[in-house]
Amino acid sequence: MSDVFETASPLAVAGSSSMRRRPQLTVIIGAVLVIALAIIALAAPLIAPFDPNAIDIMQRLEGSSAMHWLGTDHLGRDMLSRLIYGARVSLGAVAVIIVLILALGITIGGIAGFIGGRVDQWIMRGCDAFLTFPTFVLAMFMVGVLGTGMANVVIAIALSHWAWYARLIRGLVLSMRERDYVAAARVAGASRLTIFREHLLPGVLAQLMILATLDIGHMILHLAGLSFLGLGVAPPTAEWGVMINDAREFIWTQPGLMVWPGMMIFVTVMAFNLLGDALRDRLDPTQAEQGH
């Protein structure tokens, strides 16, 4: 048997490779990048060499120099400082989105799975309606409903993603509700809320964190996309998507203005994807290497 496996084409041994753990290196790179970005975001005022919004029209569109490492934009604002503050905006927004989604998803999905019956049916019908929309179209529609601006874009993205989480949580809660330890807690007289909080939620959270980490990349891309379309952050706030939009007139003369903010988005999304893939492979080997 083993001969057949060894001599045949690379396709022969299959299975084993797709199940194999990804090298540790990617996890480390992902984690280091995420931590570094978080530090940059938190310590932005300490790290940034200039005020990101300080306009100096005499020094506009300068190339890199000892003073402005990455040059200045069309209003003479320091590029590096704006990139650093941009991390604050993106990661801050994503943190708020995640909190909103988890709150909505856990509450709604938890109620559906835990109570069941007609309540469950109605809630899931509502979830299905939200899942029918293409995500980005729903986000655009929500911005239309709420109005443009950063806070509204954050809410819009949360409202266009939550239904996936609610459905996942409902499924997990349903599958765990009948387990012996939950029955034991019920017999012991624990209240419904206690059972949900103490016995069901911890089991759900690991799965949730994987889904969230894999989804953060998507969220950052949606956030930047909406900002790029001019629906998100209002100027002069330094946000990467807006910075790319600002730079579009200067693509012929100063392409660097556009390259750097895009690079930041790319690296951030990549860092979360690396981490998310690694977490999924680690905690859920059956899903390893499937596309998201």
Added chain:
Amino acid sequence: MLRFIVGRLLLIPPLMLIVSVVVFLLLRLGRGDPALDYLRLSQIPPTDSAVAEAHALLGLDRPVPEQYLHWLWQSLHLDFGTSFVTGRPVLDEILHYLPATLQLGGVALLLTLFIGVPLGIWSAHHRDRIPDYLVRTLSFIGVSVPNFWLGFLLVLCFSVWLNWLPPLGRGGVAHMVMPALAISAMTTAINARLLRASMLEVAGQRHVLYARLRGVSEVQITRRHVLRNALLPIVTATGMYVGELIGGTFVIESIFGWPGVGRFAVIAIYERDFPVLQCFTLVMTLIFVLCNLLVDILYAWLDPRIRYAHVERDVETTASREGAA
């Protein structure tokens, strides 16, 4: 098969009904007075009498359920109202811009399939060797890169530096290359990864081993025993690609000056032109739902397990009904 298709088709009206309720309610509950937006965009000063008149005109003075039913009735007759900005029927406007968007999205979908699938096969074939690492790295970059930034990088490379392709507008094939590539980067990457994983999974199954033991050639094994089964998940995923591509198209249109629905919708969002917003959301969702219907039918047609499972279920239910009778 016909029963399967009809069954799926019957699911769409109730789904779109729920979607329309969501769209309608969110717009009515979520924002300020549409009458004020109407007056602002018509450049009428918002005096009390003008506001009252606008309320009556837009039907906002009636109870919400009645408004919904009225709107639903009108929509079913393809009357989505007139745009606050242009004053023209909304559906006409959207249908005017839609072909350009569908063309771009369609080409992006073709690229997703015709670039992603060969890359996936190539990668699976050379597992853990250079081509595999190359494809895996590329697809990792593909899922992480912002599409609009990629669009600009392409412009920078092929228009600014090399001067090969036109940076703006809609025209021949040359105009389509860069926007379609930028839109499809993410889905192509997902597609290649998915097919690679799927092929490796199928290749590990028994029937492939037995085919190999029977002395079937490697080319035949790949083509007839591995690829045919491995492509099934790709069919399912295509429904998801469509959603992703629709969103990508709207962003990319603004970069390449592509005269599609996306730019029209962005203006509507900015101006709070709510008839346009309503119609745009419903039309795009309907397109998405119909694409997914096609994918489901294609899947059932390709995978006898689904097709026969359905028929068997029908047979069982008829049998039990007859038994009961």
